[in-house]
Amino acid sequence: xxxxxxxxxxxxxxxxxxxxxxxxxxxxxxxxxxxxxxxxxxxxxxxxxxxxxxxxxxxxxxxxxxxxxxxxxxxxxxxxxxxxxxxxxxxxxxxxxxxxxxxxxxxxxxxxxxxxxxxxxxxxxxxxxxxxxxxxxxxxxxxxxxxxxxxxxxxxxxxxxxxxxxxxxxxxxxxxxxxxxxxxxxxxxxxxxxxxxxxxxxxxxxxxxxxxxxxxxxxxxxxxxxxxxxxxxxxxxxxxxxxxxxxxxxxxxxxxxxxxxxxxxxxxxxxxxxxxxxxxxxxxxxxxxxxxxxxxxxxxxxxxxxxxxxxxxxxxxxxxxxxxxxxxxxxxxxxxxxxxxxxxxxxxxxxxxxxxxxxxxxxxxxxxxxxxxxxxxxxxxxxxxx
Amino acid sequence: xxxxxxxxxxxxxxxxxxxxxxxxxxxxxxxxxxxxxxxxxxxxxxxxxxxxxxxxxxxxxxxxxxxxxxxxxxxxxxxxxxxxxxxxxxxxxxxxxxxxxxxxxxxxxxxxxxxxxxxxxxxxxxxxxxxxxxxxxxxxxxxxxxxxxxxxxxxxxxxxxxxxxxxxxxxxxxxxxxxxxxxxxxxxxxxxxxxxxxxxxxxxxxxxxxxxxxxxxxxxxxxxxxxxxxxxxxxxxxxxxxxxxxxxxxxxxxxxxxxxxxxxxxxxxxxxxxxxxxxxxxxxxxxxxxxxxxxx
Numbered sequence: 193x194x195x196x197x198x199x200x201x202x203x204x205x206x207x208x209x210x211x212x213x214x215x216x217x218x219x220x221x222x223x224x225x226x227x228x229x230x231x232x233x234x235x236x237x238x239x240x241x242x243x244x245x246x247x248x249x250x251x252x253x254x255x256x257x258x259x260x261x262x263x264x265x266x267x268x269x270x271x272x273x274x275x276x277x278x279x280x281x282x283x284x285x286x287x288x289x290x291x292x293x294x295x296x297x298x299x300x301x302x303x304x305x306x307x308x309x310x311x312x313x314x315x316x317x318x319x320x321x322x323x324x325x326x327x328x329x330x331x332x333x334x335x336x337x338x339x340x341x342x343x344x345x346x347x348x349x350x351x352x353x354x355x356x357x358x359x360x361x362x363x364x365x366x367x368x369x370x371x372x373x374x375x376x377x378x379x380x381x382x383x384x385x386x387x388x389x390x391x392x393x394x395x396x397x398x399x400x401x402x403x404x405x406x407x408x409x410x411x412x413x414x415x416x417x418x419x420x421x422x423x424x425x426x427x428x429x430x431x432x433x434x435x436x437x438x439x440x441x442x443x444x445x446x447x448x449x450x451x452x453x454x455x456x457x458x459x460x461x462x463x464x465x466x467x468x469x470x471x472x473x474x475x476x477x478x479x480x481x482x483x484x485x486x487x488x489x490x491x492x493x494x495x496x497x498x499x500x501x502x503x504x505x506x507x508x509x510x511x512x513x514x515x516x517x518x519x520x521x522x523x524x525x526x527x528x529x530x531x532x533x534x535x536x537x538x539x540x541x542x543x544x545x546x547x548x549x550x551x552x553x554x555x556x557x558x559x560x561x562x563x564x565x566x567x568x569x570x571x572x573x574x575x576x577x578x
Numbered sequence: 579x580x581x582x583x584x585x586x587x588x589x590x591x592x593x594x595x596x597x598x599x600x601x602x603x604x605x606x607x608x609x610x611x612x613x614x615x616x617x618x619x620x621x622x623x624x625x626x627x628x629x630x631x632x633x634x635x636x637x638x639x640x641x642x643x644x645x646x647x648x649x650x651x652x653x654x655x656x657x658x659x660x661x662x663x664x665x666x667x668x669x670x671x672x673x674x675x676x677x678x679x680x681x682x683x684x685x686x687x688x689x690x691x692x693x694x695x696x697x698x699x700x701x702x703x704x705x706x707x708x709x710x711x712x713x714x715x716x717x718x719x720x721x722x723x724x725x726x727x728x729x730x731x732x733x734x735x736x737x738x739x740x741x742x743x744x745x746x747x748x749x750x751x752x753x754x755x756x757x758x759x760x761x762x763x764x765x766x767x768x769x770x771x772x773x774x775x776x777x778x779x780x781x782x783x784x785x786x787x788x789x790x791x792x793x794x795x796x797x798x799x800x801x802x803x804x805x806x807x808x809x810x811x812x813x814x815x816x817x818x819x820x821x822x823x824x825x826x827x828x829x830x831x832x833x834x835x836x837x838x839x840x841x842x843x844x845x846x847x848x849x850x851x852x853x854x855x856x857x858x859x860x861x862x863x864x865x866x867x868x869x870x871x872x873x874x
Contacts, residue, residue, distance in 0.1 A: 194850075197691040200698045208679035482675045485636060486737070487664020487692035489657055570656075572636040 193492055201492065202499040209472060209500060220468040221508045224551050227461030228512025231454045232547040233519035238447045239543070240524060240535025245439050256413035257405040258435055259420060260428040265290060265394055265401040271424060272403050278419060280411035285311065286400040288390040292383070293351040299336060300382045301350060302369070303390025303400070312369060312384065319344035319365035326388035330361035333369040336381025342366070350383060352394050359393050361385065404432075461508065461551065462558045469501050469559040473566040481571035490567040497563045498556055505555025509548035516547060582645070583745045583777035584610040584633055589642035591628055591800075602628050604800040605642070610745065610779060610793075615771040617788045618781045620797035626781045627749055629797065633779065634667050634747045635659040647744030648858040661852070664693040665859060668738030668746035672753035674730040676722040682709060682733045683718035689741050694850055695841040704837060707830050708736040712766060728759035735766060739776065742831075742838050744862060748780040752787065764790060773827045775869065832870045839863045 193201075210217040259275065261267040265288055276284045288303030304312055306323045313321065313331065322329040330350070332342045342348065342363050351358040361383075369382040391397045407416050413431060421429045430438075473480070480493050521537060528534045591603040602625040610616050620626045631637035632644060635651050643652045647666045651659060668689070669675075676685045686705035690696045696704065709715045712732040722730055731751060738746045751767065752760035768790045770776050780787055788794045796803045842860060845851045 193692055193694045194697060197694075197696075197698055197701070201688065201691055204684060205677075205679045212679070476679075478675070479677045479679070482671075482677060483688065483692075484660065485634070485663060485669045485675075486689040487660055487741075488688075489660050489692075492692065570636070572631045 193489070198492055198495055202496040205496050206500045206503055209476075210503070216468060216471075217504070220464050220504050221511060223464030224461040224505060224508025224555060225511035225515055227454070227457040227459075228509050228547045228551045229515035229519050230457040231451075231550070232513055232516025232543060233523055234447070234450045234454055235543040235547075236517065236520035236537065236539065237523045237527070237535060238443070238450070239538045239540060240520075241527070242440060242443055243538060244535045245443060246436055256407050256432050257417045257420065258430045258432060259403045259405060259424075260401070260430070261399075262426060262428070265396050265399050267400050267403055267427065269398050269400060271427070272400070274423075275403070275405060275420060278416065278423070280408050280416050281405055282408045283406040285404045285406075286387065286402075287312075287404070288387065288394065288401045290394065290401060291353050292393070293353075294336075294340065294348050294383065297340060297381075299350075301352070301390060301393070302382055302384045303387045304384060305387050309384070313367040315368045317366045317368065319363070321365050321367070322386050325386050326392075327386055328359070328361050328389070329364045329386065331365040331367050331384040332363050333382035333384075334366060336383065337363075337366045339381060348383070350385070350393060355395075357393070357395065359389070361389070458550070458554065462554050465501060465504055465508075465555040466558040466562065468504065469497060470562040472500065473497060473562045477566060477569065480566050481569065481573075484571040493567045494563050497559060497566070501555045501559035501563075502552060505552035506548070508555070509551030512551060513544055513548055516544075581611060582609045583612045583614070583647060584608070584779065585643070585645040586629075586633060587643040587645070589629070589632060589639045589644070591625070591632065591637070592640045602800055603632070603639070606797075606800075606802045608795065608802060610777060612744075612777055613771070613775040614793055615768065615778045615791045616780070617791035617794045618779065618797055618802075619783060619785065619788055619794060621783060624797045625800050626783075626797050629802075630747050630749055630779070630781045633745075634669060635663050647862050649855060658852075660692075661694070662855070664689055665695070665741055666744045668741065668743040670731070670734050670738050670746060670748040670751050672750035674722070674727070674734045674754070676730055676733055676737075678722050681719050681721055682714060682725065682729075682736075685722070685733055686737045686740050689737060693741055693841075695838070695845040700837060700841060704740055704834055705736070707834055708740040709733070711739065711770070711827065711830060712736045726759070727755050728763055731755060731759075731763050732766060735763070735770070739770065739774070740834075742835055742863070742866075745777045745779060748778060748782075750782050750784075751780060752782075752784065774831050775866070828870055828874055832867065832874065835863055835867050835870065839867065 259267060267286070269286060272284045272286055275281060285308050286305065287308065288301065290301050292299055292301040302312060305325060306321070309321045317334055321331055330348060336342065344363055344366060346363045347360050348363060349358050349360050369384065385393065387400070388397075391399065405416065405420070407413050417429050417431055420427065483493055517539065524535050524537060586606055586608040589603050589606040590601065593600045593602060606629060618626050618629065628637065632639050633646070635644070635646070635654070639652070643650055645651070646662065649662065649666065651662050654662065677688070680688065683702065683705050686708050687698075687701040690701035690704055691698065706715060706718060709718050712735055714729060714732055714736065717725060717729060722733070725733065748767070752763055755763060764787060767778060767780070771778050780791065782788070793804070839860065842851075842856060842863070846853060846856055
């Protein structure tokens with residue numbers, strides 16, 4: 193049988209089959225589409241979040257090497273001054289990043305020097321930023337301001353993570369904070385304090401939680417990292433890429449969890465297709481036998497039903513692609529509304545292609561067994577029941 | 579070429595169950611000449627449908643040989659049998675067995691396309707002619723559920739006839755029809771045999787059908803008995819001819835056969851069919867074409 197004839201026979205059969213049972217066909221296509229949509233939207237969200245996180249880390253860490261202490265905030269500023277004197281080190285930026293509370297709301301407390309504010313704030317929405325190392329001033333993150341209804345001039349009481357000590361600060365600015373590498377921990381938002389104020393609040397004057405080391409042009413950052421590790425064995429020294437790697441590891445874990453949800457969706461799609469094709473094949477068992485008596489080969493009969501599965505898979509896949517992109521947009525909106533991340537909508541052709549291909553492939557693969565069964569039956573067995 | 583459209587030589591069929599062996603056919607030998615309308619009669623369970631399945635390559639005999647149009651199909655595998663069925667054997671069943679997803683025209687096109695020698699355009703052309711022959715050209719685009727029982731059976735006959743097979747096997751073709759409709763369908767069957775010279779074998783338990791046949795066989799307890807040829811209804815058949823003169827119909831058939839011959843030769847050139855099978859088929863077609871040309 194020529195390819196053209198086979199295509200004619202198969203397409204006519206499938207077209208009528210879909211037209212004659214619109215509801216089942218629609219439900220099957222929707223089942224496949226939902227699986228693909230879940231896969232595509234989660235992939236788009238993941239890619240967007242990774243990109244956003246990477247760009248944040250790169251913005252926030254204006255250097256190649258990051259120094260942490262063993263505890264939460266035990267990197268001495270004296271040590272930092274000594275690091276600054278190491279050959280090849282251009283600059284050292286100290287910062288405090290811990291969780292604290294405003295009332296009962298968990299927040300990230302970020303302590304920075306006035307000259308480093310540009311590294312943690314992308315845009316001042318209202319008011320201004322502080323220009324001293326100390327003083328009862330604070331800058332609230334846009335998300336936090338919205339959540340707690342904070343305005344410039346309001347006073348907030350900030351508590352450290354431990355103890356009953358607290359201090360009051362005046363909100364002098366509301367800004368978009370870019371330093372959001374720890375947002376996976378999901379506190380309610382950011383409050384930025386002058387570095388000394390943060391140290392006082394934590395009761396650790398002269399100590400910070402991290403320092404970012406920028407190296408001179410042409411100097412190997414790995415060499416600087418190794419040198420710092422040797423000189424200060426009590427510290428944890430990481431490359432910026434390692435920090436990004438840690439962030440990505442956490443994100444990968446979350447992606448893994450999300451993808452397992454996607455697998456459930458895909459499994460539903462596969463079962464849906466298998467069930468539809470199985471019932472279609474059973475329903476047409478007699479007609480398959482008739483076709484065989486008329487000279488249809490097993491290959492021709494199989495082609496008809498594979499074509500049906502292919503059409504379900506392809507239609508479901510393309511529909512899932514559209515739903516997936518729309519779903520991703522909604523997801524991005526939801527993530528952005530938390531004020532932590534603003535993932536861009538990145539449409540990777542590979543992801544989209546993979547979604548549609550996966551749906552088509554799974555539909556075809558899941559249909560193979562029922563089709564094989566149907567074409568194995570000898571026509572005489574079916575027609576005997578006449 | 580063989581003068582027989584169908585030869586069954588010492589066919590035995592034994593069904594094995596867990597506890598016993600049932601011999602349904604006990605060494606049946608049957609030779610149906612080209613152009614015959616043979617009827618095989620027998621009560622339910624006598625093995626007549628099994629015999630028809632074996633003759634049509636749908637079932638395998640336990641022993642014996644099956645030769646269709648000069649080709650021994652006994653030892654063919656399922657795929658080879660499928661190819662043989664497409665070109666050499668037509669089936670008509672009691673319950674019409676049209677495929678509901680296809681229109682009448684497409685149902686008739688199917689076996690033509692399955693032969694692998696016709697393209698869609700040629701298949702459509704032949705199918706329209708076949709529907710014209712059975713008087714259903716105007717119903718070509720209707721689906722089976724939009725046709726009456728009699729019309730469906732006529733479509734099934736057109737489908738069996740379209741590829742110009744060596745034999746058409748009919749299993750109780752009027753079993754699901756009322757008396758009047760059955761008479762019309764039978765008249766069509768008889769007329770096709772007369773006008774087309776189409777070899778037809780009908781399996782039935784209806785004695786009225788046997789009256790139309792050129793030869794009647796009786797099957798009982800797995801053995802076959804031949805009755806003398808009956809020609810008593812010849813005149814009745816002449817009265818119930820369908821529209822169109824015999825000459826016109828012969829012309830249509832001649833065109834259909836020539837189309838098939840061309841397609842076969844083309845398929846052979848393009849190496850799309852087994853050359854060992856084609857020789858007998860081409861000879862058979864040429865023989866039928868010569869016969870028709872002489873008749874015209």
